[in-house]
Amino acid sequence: MKIKxxxxxxxxxLDPQGDAVKVALKQMNFKALSSVRQGKLIELDLDxxxxxxxxxxxxxxxxxxxxxxxxxxxxxxxx
Amino acid sequence: xxxTLLIFPGSNCDKELQxxxxxxxxxxxxxxxxxxDLPSDTDVVxxxxxxxxxxxxxxxxxxANSRILRSVKAFSDKGGYIVGICNGxxxxxxxGLLPGALMRNVNQKFxxxxxxxxxxxxxxxxxxxxxxxxxxNFPIAHNDGxxxxxxxxxxxxxxxxxxxxxxxxxxxxxxxSIAGVLSKNKRVLGLMPHPERASFQEQGGVDGxxxxxxxxxxx
Numbered sequence: 384m385k386i387k388x389x390x391x392x393x394x395x396x397l398d399p400q401g402d403a404v405k406v407a408l409k410q411m412n413f414k415a416l417s418s419v420r421q422g423k424l425i426e427l428d429l430d431x432x433x434x435x436x437x438x439x440x441x442x443x444x445x446x447x448x449x450x451x452x453x454x455x456x457x458x459x460x461x462x
Numbered sequence: 463x464x465x466t467l468l469i470f471p472g473s474n475c476d477k478e479l480q481x482x483x484x485x486x487x488x489x490x491x492x493x494x495x496x497x498x499d500l501p502s503d504t505d506v507v508x509x510x511x512x513x514x515x516x517x518x519x520x521x522x523x524x525x526a527n528s529r530i531l532r533s534v535k536a537f538s539d540k541g542g543y544i545v546g547i548c549n550g551x552x553x554x555x556x557x558g559l560l561p562g563a564l565m566r567n568v569n570q571k572f573x574x575x576x577x578x579x580x581x582x583x584x585x586x587x588x589x590x591x592x593x594x595x596x597x598x599n600f601p602i603a604h605n606d607g608x609x610x611x612x613x614x615x616x617x618x619x620x621x622x623x624x625x626x627x628x629x630x631x632x633x634x635x636x637x638x639s640i641a642g643v644l645s646k647n648k649r650v651l652g653l654m655p656h657p658e659r660a661s662f663q664e665q666g667g668v669d670g671x672x673x674x675x676x677x678x679x680x681x
Contacts, residue, residue, distance in 0.1 A: 392565075396565070403570060448519070448524075451523065453611065453612070454610055
């Protein structure tokens with residue numbers, strides 16, 4: 384089963400990379416843009432067919448390695 | 463003082479660190495990350511700078527979950543001394559041995575320069591030989607040196623005197639200009655600046671030698 388994990392900086396943390404991207408887009412004339420935040424996408428392919436088992440395993444992986452909960456937050460994306 | 467130096471794939475400041483520590487009279491044992499145990503007579507564990515695992519995922523994240531770190535945590539639980547320099551600091555934060563996290567420098571640049579660092583307290587073996595408030599000079603060289611922690615952690619660090627080093631010029635955006643952090647028992651130190659690059663006159667300064675000597679004399 385393929386599961387995606389979207390990882391972003393917590394809302395209250397400054398994201399200079401996102402700001403740099405926003406400046407670049409505005410300079411390219413994309414005016415209707417109020418904010419940009421940049422994160423990362425981790426794609427996992429698990430040998431599991433049960434959706435709940437797969438979800439819980441990804442959550443465990445997120446907590447133990449894939450996400451630093453001091454500064455990041457995450458969303459598990461399943462089809 | 464028996465020093466154990468951890469080596470990860472991508473560590474690159476180990477030789478310089480070994481030279482600096484050996485020079486002040488400590489005996490250094492190099493330990494590859496795949497080992498499960500530290501030498502039994504270890505007094506202090508050093509985790510050097512570099513780019514362990516290429517900084518993949520997050521700097522220090524993968525090294526923090528390596529087998530040898532389990533022994534390092536057990537060593538710390540028994541009151542052992544640990545110093546994490548730069549990537550070593552990142553590894554200590556990711557492993558939970560120190561509070562907080564290190565993020566991308568706020569100016570989006572890799573900062574490589576000699577930096578003025580204030581010794582903000584002399585409450586540990588690492589800073590005992592300095593004067594409180596003294597300004598020293600250590601090189602910094604990092605892309606992800608922007609220290610962050612919760613307001614509660616920051617208050618706790620300040621209240622219990624666990625911030626030994628502050629940046630005089632906070633170029634990387636670190637919270638409260640924090641350049642280094644101590645554990646609750648003040649035996650685990652993480653710092654972004656490189657004392658091993660200020661250990662010989664040829665390097666441009668010897669404040670680093672004073673740092674290592676402070677450890678040797680007070681451990």
